[in-house]
Amino acid sequence: MSFPTSPEAMQPTWLSAVLGHPEKLKGFVAAKVGTGQMCDSYRLTLDWDAGVDAPATVIAKCPSHDEASRNIARLTGTYVKEISWYRELAAASGVPAPICHYCDIADDDVDFVLILSDLAPAQAGDQLAGLGLSGLIPCIEAAAKLHAYLWNDARLAQMPSLARDNAGLIRTLFPQLYAGFRERYAERLAPEVLDLGAGLVTKLDAYLAREPSVRTIVHGDLRVDNILFAPDGEACWIVDWQTLGRGSGAADLAYLVGTSIADPVERAAADRPAFDHWIAALTAAGVKPDAAALWTDYRVGALSGYFMAVFASMSVERTARGDEMFAVMAERPARQALALGSLDLL
Incomplete structure (x- = not known):
């Protein structure tokens, strides 16, 4: 080396x-x-x-x-x-x-x-504090640029790092990790939030096997901790590309919205406007999106934030901030998935 x-x-x-x-x-x-x-x-x-x-x-x-x-x-x-x-x-x-x-x-x-x-004075968003829809608009537009870049592109299959299939590993590990997650957060998270994970374990094969309506390049961990914001909030830069892959751009978007907006009522009111803004940005980039099919992908994609919270919280170094961050990462998308009926689509 x-x-x-x-x-x-x-x-x-x-x-x-x-x-x-x-x-x-x-x-x-x-x-x-x-x-x-x-x-x-x-x-x-x-x-x-x-x-x-x-x-x-x-x-x-x-x-x-x-x-x-x-x-x-x-x-x-x-x-x-x-x-x-x-x-x-x-x-x-x-x-x-x-x-x-x-x-x-x-x-x-x-x-x-x-x-x-170094993009200073730009600073990372605060996952714990969260961010409302107006603050997410630059992020949604940046996400649309990413997703439009290789939208349904044959080159996706020719990139080994994107094509890496971790489904077998996830299928083995996730039920074990969820058991530990449920025990760790039993006093922190509401029963219905914890129970969503049990439902996901039951439908894990269907979740992993589901094909999105469109494949593209995705960030995979698109949340405000992984986005740098200009001091005025009008521009952003996406960082931390360690979960890069090919998958559903709509799921990337659902993950962003679901992990960011702290209040479930505010988030429920923002889901469709955020999605519509993303559709418009894709269209402006030359993509011809099928909004109805992609909305279904978005609804299923609401599970991805919860899924990541379980997997990551039990796999990396444990810290006090990390514990609370992963609790928030599970709680907010769980409310989103429950409201959107995500499990019922599997």
């Missing part, structure tokens, strides 16, 4: 070379940023020689320090997917996202490094 996987292992000579200014970097200071639990991210403040036209800061993403998180990343191809996004797709997609200065990954699918542009 010819690249470092932590700031401690990075040398100024290596970093200056990958940033296109060999031998011009005197040093750097690393500070941990973000709350992600699947990998570790750092802001590198760079001390350049005088007169060098180079970024003052960059973001380095590295493997998680937590062994359980690294193991699930290996099993599911998490790090491979994010590297693939920046190597193969980001530049041509038109999706607002960081610029990648350098990326590499080892044959073990775990050791990797990403050097990305």
Whole structure:
């Protein structure tokens, strides 16, 4: 392996070379940023020689320090997917996202490094606080750009990182993980929220086998923690592409809306307007969407936020914030799925 996987292992000579200014970097200071639990991210403040036209800061993403998180990343191809996004797709997609200065990954699918542009003063959204429909509009438009890029495109089948089939692994693990999730959150979540998971376990085969009306490229974890917002909230950039895949764009959208809007009454009033805005953005991008079929995909897709909360909460390093975040991630989409009758569609 010819690249470092932590700031401690990075040398100024290596970093200056990958940033296109060999031998011009005197040093750097690393500070941990973000709350992600699947990998570790750092802001590198760079001390350049005088007169060098180079970024003052960059973001380095590295493997998680937590062994359980690294193991699930290996099993599911998490790090491979994010590297693939920046190597193969980001530049041509038109999706607002960081610029990648350098990326590499080892044959073990775990050791990797990403050097990305620092989009500060943009800041990640707050999953716990949530975000209303008006604040989600830039995110919905960015999602539509992503989904329009490879809408029903034959190239989807030719991308190994997207085609990776984890259904067998999920079928084995999810019932076990749900049992632990139910025990952990028995006092935090309402019975009907917990019971939704039991229904999902019962219909797991149908959920995993269901084909969406249209396949496209999807983010897979599209929530405000994984989106950077400009200070005025008028622009956004999507980050954390570790769940990249091919699937239902409508499910991506349902996940975003369901995990973001805290009040279930407000969310219920926002589901259809958010969907209609996404349909309009797809149409503007040249797609001819079948709104009726995609609305069914959206309703089924409401289960995806709950599904992710169960799977992720029991697979990564446990923290106090993480416990509450995953509770919120389960609770909000559960209310959405119950209101939309999602399980009845399987």
